Amino acid sequence: MVRLSVNVNKVATLRNSRGGRSPSVLEAVDVCVAAGAPGITVHPRADRRHITPGDVRDIARALRGQRTKIEYNIEGDPRPDLLDLVEEVRPDQCTLVPVVPGEITSQAGWQPGPATASLEAAIRRLHAHGVRVSLFVDAVSDPIRWAASVGADRVELYTEPYARAFEHGPDPGRRAFAQFAEASALAHGVGLGVNAGHDLDLANLVVFRDLPFLDEVSIGHAIMSRALLVGLSTVVREYLEVLAARSPGA
Numbered sequence: 001m002v003r004l005s006v007n008v009n010k011v012a013t014l015r016n017s018r019g020g021r022s023p024s025v026l027e028a029v030d031v032c033v034a035a036g037a038p039g040i041t042v043h044p045r046a047d048r049r050h051i052t053p054g055d056v057r058d059i060a061r062a063l064r065g066q067r068t069k070i071e072y073n074i075e076g077d078p079r080p081d082l083l084d085l086v087e088e089v090r091p092d093q094c095t096l097v098p099v100v101p102g103e104i105t106s107q108a109g110w111q112p113g114p115a116t117a118s119l120e121a122a123i124r125r126l127h128a129h130g131v132r133v134s135l136f137v138d139a140v141s142d143p144i145r146w147a148a149s150v151g152a153d154r155v156e157l158y159t160e161p162y163a164r165a166f167e168h169g170p171d172p173g174r175r176a177f178a179q180f181a182e183a184s185a186l187a188h189g190v191g192l193g194v195n196a197g198h199d200l201d202l203a204n205l206v207v208f209r210d211l212p213f214l215d216e217v218s219i220g221h222a223i224m225s226r227a228l229l230v231g232l233s234t235v236v237r238e239y240l241e242v243l244a245a246r247s248p249g250a
Helices: 009-018 025-034 053-064 080-089 119-127 141-149 160-167 170-189 202-208 221-230 232-244
Strands: 003-007 039-042 071-076 093-096 132-137 154-158 193-197 214-219
Touching (some): 003 071, 003 221, 009 025, 009 221, 025 039, 025 053, 039 214, 053 071, 071 080, 093 119, 119 132, 141 154, 154 170, 160 170, 170 193, 170 202, 202 214, 221 232
Parallel strands (some): 071 093, 093 132, 132 154
């Protein structure tokens, strides 16, 4: 079964908009875990506009106290303070994501070149602390082959292009899905695990869940947006039900 990792950034965004401690990120994590989510994701940005280093540490302590194993995934660009924090917390996975100054959210995956020259050393550093490393990439061949060459364990396919195509109807959606299926098969063929994330939701996930070799989806905005209307526990269960209905052999 494809694993769901719930990104709780937006809970921290709402808290920080007013100050104080409400809504509690830790309570949100507890609700997600109680509803059956097998993973939690955070993305602590340098500007601390949502998840803070304190949140990262608090969540790590909370997840270590769970009866069952809940995977912890920390996303971020490989800046020194982020790498130091990951080394300290030692999550199950660190997803390294390129960050453009001033962006609202991630806009593209890594591209091989001079700007990525330091990533290989960052990956080795995280491996030395027992952390699995995933690289956020577009669903095309060169970045996927490059990710394998620099020692990544997985790639996270940037799925916004699929989500936008899906909005335009079945045919564009199927064509986009075929491209992602090809990319996933390539990643598997070069020894990489396959994660995916960005703008996946209950509608487009019904198709995307059948992506071959898919290990994990990370979803935040869509879950938290719907949770405002029907409740966080309900939404987490809805997503788990969609993933559980994955076609046999997919």
